[in-house]
Amino acid sequence: AQSVTQLGSHVSVSEGALVLLRCNYSSSVPPYLFWYVQYPNQGLQLLLKYTSAATLVKGINGFEAEFKKSETSFHLTKPSAHMSDAAEYFCAVSDFGSGNTGKLIFGQGTTLQVKP
Amino acid sequence: KAGVTQTPRYLIKTRGQQVTLSCSPISGHRSVSWYQQTPGQGLQFLFEYFSETQRNKGNFPGRFSGRQFSNSRSEMNVSTLELGDSALYLCASSPTGEDGYTFGSGTRLTVV
Numbered sequence: 001a002q003s004v005t006q007l008g009s010h011v012s013v014s015e016g017a018l019v020l021l022r023c024n025y026s027s028s029v030p031p032y033l034f035w036y037v038q039y040p041n042q043g044l045q046l047l048l049k050y051t052s053a054a055t056l057v058k059g060i061n062g063f064e065a066e067f068k069k070s071e072t073s074f075h076l077t078k079p080s081a082h083m084s085d086a087a088e089y090f091c092a093v094s095d096f097g098s099g100n101t102g103k104l105i106f107g108q109g110t111t112l113q114v115k116p
Numbered sequence: 117k118a119g120v121t122q123t124p125r126y127l128i129k130t131r132g133q134q135v136t137l138s139c140s141p142i143s144g145h146r147s148v149s150w151y152q153q154t155p156g157q158g159l160q161f162l163f164e165y166f167s168e169t170q171r172n173k174g175n176f177p178g179r180f181s182g183r184q185f186s187n188s189r190s191e192m193n194v195s196t197l198e199l200g201d202s203a204l205y206l207c208a209s210s211p212t213g214e215d216g217y218t219f220g221s222g223t224r225l226t227v228v
Contacts, residue, residue: 032214034216036219041221042221042222043120043122043206043208043219043220043221043222044206044208044219045219046216046217046218046219049215049216051215090159092159096213096214096215100172101147101164101166101171101172101212101213101214102147102148102149102161102163102164102165102166102171102172102210102213102217103149103161103164103172103174104149104151104159104161104217105161106158106159107158108158109158
């Protein structure tokens with residue numbers, strides 16, 4: 001069965017500092033991996049996705065993530081945090097390639113706080 | 117290009133009642149998935165529809181059902197509401213169901 005673990009339910013950084021949100025996954029088949037962001041009272045916005053192409057994936061708003069099979073990780077980074085990055089971030093995994101269509105398994109989320 | 121539209125945004129229902137939530141996917145997207153989001157359980161997959169057929173289902177009781185119409189719009193229904201059904205219900209659409217999903221803003225259901 002697939003699963004996702006996000007290390008740290010709450011991360012706090014200063015504006016301009018590096019953002020690092022950690023995600024480890026478990027999957028018996030080559031996974032599809034996603035990062036989503038959720039602002040208060042809104043739905044989820046896709047930041048980036050990995051679907052077995054390049055291991056370093058660039059997304060929107062300056063975010064990127066690197067797929068490391070040996071470490072079963074897909075950590076999200078951003079070189080310099082902005083105040084507008086404060087939100088909740090979700091890592092998700094799926095085995096679409098196995099016919100398990102439409103289903104994403106989400107981590108518990110990490111709340112990012114950005115201090116001025 | 118319009119995004120995923122969910123209606124209504126907020127809903128208050130009484131225990132025992134039933135409720136229907138609506139989702140209009142992005143034009144051209146044929147796959148629609150539904151999720152329940154609660155503080156305790158996080159985001160949990162309910163079901164996925166493609167071309168009016170349910171292709172995948174999560175681990176929820178039969179009180180939770182859905183359907184998809186020929187224009188890809190989808191509805192989900194919850195019968196005999198329980199207090200624990202209070203949650204944010206999110207709909208998401210995808211061209212094929214094997215790609216990234218675009219989410220709507222959700223319907224906040226409160227059961228009293």
